[in-house]
Amino acid sequence: MDRNSALTEEQGFLDVAVARRDTLIGHLRDELETDATDAVEVARRRMLRRQYEELRRAAEGLVFGRLDAVDGTVRHVGRIGLPAADGSDPLLLDWRAPAARPFYTATAVDPQGQARRRHIRTTGSVVIGVDDEPLDGRTGGLAGQGALLAALDERRTGRMTSAIATLQREQDDIIRASASGPLIVQGGPGTGKTVVALHRVAYLLFTHQHMAERAVLLLGPSTRFLDYIGQVLPALGETAVVAATCDTLVPGVAVDRTEDRVVAEIKGRAIWQDALERRVSSLTPRPRPLQVRWDGEFHTIPASVMTVSGRSYHRSRALFAAQLHQALASAVAAHRETLLESMDHGYEDILRRFDDDGDPSDYLMSEEEIDELAERIAEDATIGRFVESVWPTLTPEAVLRSVLADPDHLTPAEAAAVTAEPAEGWAPSDIPLLDAVADLIGSGSPASSGPFTADRARATRDWVYGHIVVDEAQELSEMQWQMVLRRCPSRSITAVGDIDQAEAAHRHTGWAQAVGAAFGDRWTAAELTVCYRTPREVMALTGPVLAAAGSRNTPPRAVRSSGIEPWQVTVTETELPDAVAQAVPQMRERWNGGTVGVIASARLVPMLRPFVGDAPLLTATQAKGLEWDATLLVDAAGIAAEPRGHNGLYVALTRCTQELGQLNVNPG
Structure with missing residues (x-):
């Protein structure tokens, strides 16, 4: 199939997928406009809202791949999954679904039942390119090499974009690895x-x-x-x-x-x-008997009340306070019982004035009354101050x-x-x-x-x-x-x-x-x-820097060339501001539509800030994780002299996707 026919074919499928997406968005919008009547419906509404948001955001890059199996089955892969209108096999496979995995893992050596992989490049709802990759032994080592290299050569915008269309097998293996424990991934610059x-x-x-x-x-x-x-x-x-x-x-x-x-x-x-x-632990109070006053009487609370084991200091304090409130209520009840038991028989005549049988047990506190008293004790400000004096509140x-x-x-x-x-x-x-x-x-x-x-x-x-x-x-x-x-x-x-x-x-x-x-x-x-990111021309400079940093790792293998040899110029520190002021706009003109970043030694950053325009000016540490089309590296020797400086220089050298320029500083 020639290129034009392939573009026409994929445009037809994209039109169907976009229409199906729009239909599903309409159905979900209608459902979300109705009122939720119970907790089950509220939970269902959250799920529908999530589906709606996924569909809404998938306008760009809705379809990006296709798998042609050896048995003739054709599956399209996209940013989200789309069910077919007739309830048959999915119209579009979600890239995260198990059935989509061969798009990232099939190779000529292990085609996994696939005859061809196609990368589809789109802008909005328009197909702008296809990249066919037969899985019959005639392909190279990168999945979708054409699409991958095209993506890597695109101008950087200062924002990272999704790479689901061009993930490689070793990347996909990590993405789909078990989440049952810590996974530590070592990866050099540009490995994704x-x-x-x-x-x-x-x-x-x-x-x-x-x-x-x-x-x-x-x-x-x-x-x-x-x-x-x-x-x-x-x-x-x-x-x-x-x-x-x-x-x-x-x-x-x-x-x-x-x-x-x-x-x-x-x-x-x-x-x-x-x-x-x-x-x-040293601040946690040690158990001891406590004397607590309530209604003018002192009550002894046993040391066991302070023997609590919460997950934290304040959780233990809360348990202690609860036990203290209950123990004090019980002590008050016990004290009343003791008083009643110690009464002489002569007092029974007095009690009969209030009760026909004169039974002192009628004046004991029930369990419910003890619990109610414990609640009153818990709300009492004086008891609160007592708890604070015994077991103080702490701040981190x-x-x-x-x-x-x-x-x-x-x-x-x-x-x-x-x-x-x-x-x-x-x-x-x-x-x-x-x-x-x-x-x-x-x-x-x-x-x-x-x-x-x-x-x-x-x-x-x-x-x-x-x-x-x-x-x-x-x-x-x-x-x-x-x-x-x-x-x-x-x-x-x-x-x-x-x-x-x-x-x-x-x-x-x-x-x-x-x-x-x-x-x-x-x-x-x-x-x-x-x-994938840093070109071979730049990675070739990193060997001595890694050795000086004491690295025991093999640097990653660069798979692409930018065709631009790194350049460097040596100037004096007096000449440096003018050199930076000239180099930055020249590089920005060469990478029009992209980005240029400036990395300098920490001591020079304040001095150079007025001379870089609106280009980012960062130390090596600040530049970590970022990338630009071109990097201007200022004072590599100064960066290397900083603490762990060769590690920082390794970072600074590897931020570009295309061009690396260096301005070295001659102290003289």
Whole structure:
């Protein structure tokens, strides 16, 4: 079949699919306009609303693939599934459905019953290209190579887009991997780590419907990064997702100061967990008999009332208070009984004035009366103050401040570095410590429950998620991993990153070191080995940089060439501003419609800001996870001299999809 015939054929199918989508949207809209009458209907309405939103968002890229089986069966693959009008086989397969998997995994060696794979490129409701791939031994090593390379050569817009049409087998294997435990994915630059992470979220929410009830937490390294990827999941139809950074995970607490790397490394260690547990334990009151006054009488409450075991300090406090209220009510009742039993017979004449038989037991308190008294005691302000004096209310901030002021679990030198920090404000490494203390202290209320809403989950510190995805996971400290684990005790966690791009203050050089404190050896490793984004011309520069960084990993294999050799110019620091001011517009003109990013050593960023126009100007750390058509790298030697600088330089070198230019600084 010639190209024009193929385009006509696929345009016909797309027209049918678009019409079917529009019909389904109309049916759902009509149903959603009726009133819900009961809880079952409300739950059904939520499901219909989700289907409606998926269909509505699927206007772009509705159909992107086709599988022709050896038995003549033809299946189209798309962003969502569409049922046929007559109830037969689906008109369009959802890319996440098991039947669609050969679109990503079939090869000439293992065709999986398929004779041909076709990639279909569309703009809105118009087919603009097809890329046929026979699965009979005549294809190359990449699935849909033509479509993939065309997508990689497209101009970057500053926003990440969906890649469901061009996922490769090793990416698809990770996307569809079991979610029963931690999965740690190592992938070098351009291997599609973030693409895999985001599409895994979409796949898991599609395959495991219960996850949508608790949502998926997506942790990224920065708000800039979250903005960059922010359109992908809604485009895939997934809304049961909360995106955050580690700095924003504790509601009501914000990072408002920076910190020294040495201190950040010290405060990121797992040893703080035990230290904080010991401190909170030391603040828990020890059991002792209590003297409590009620109605002018003192009553002795046994020490056993203080022997409680709640999950947290405040949960234990709540249990103690409840037991105290009940014990005091019982003590008051017992005291009344004792008084009655001690009365002389002469008092019986007095009692007969009020009761015919004069039986003192008529004046004892019933169980119901004791419970009512316990309720009155619980509401009494004086008793509340007594409970506070015995078992004080704590705040995470106050407890952590006390530990930071006296970190007796550290060496003298380490303690001196920590105590020298400002007494006000919070640094990034404080957030995991605050989270740990908040978890140990608790609120005395039940854990989060009820249906998911993004705002509710964000505002609830102890929200338990159905799954967590961590991007740039190599940057997390041991205490940050503890934060992750607390939010998903089932350990249904996917972490993607490149240990060779680690720039954080911790000393981890391997994944076992990075996640061992949280997961032990109970995690699964996976690897992405093919670099799709960064061209071969640029990847060829990374070998010496990786060696200098102490890497033990094999760099990913670049599969494409941009045909543009990296260039570099050396200037003095005095000449540098003019050189940047000239280079940026020239590169932007060459990549008109795309993006150009500037990465510089941290010391030069403030000086260069007036000379880059509206192009992004970032340090290597800030550029992590981002990509542009062209990168201007300023002062590579200065970046390499920064802490973990060769790891940062590796990041900086690999942000472009086409062109890399370097301005080196000659001190003279």
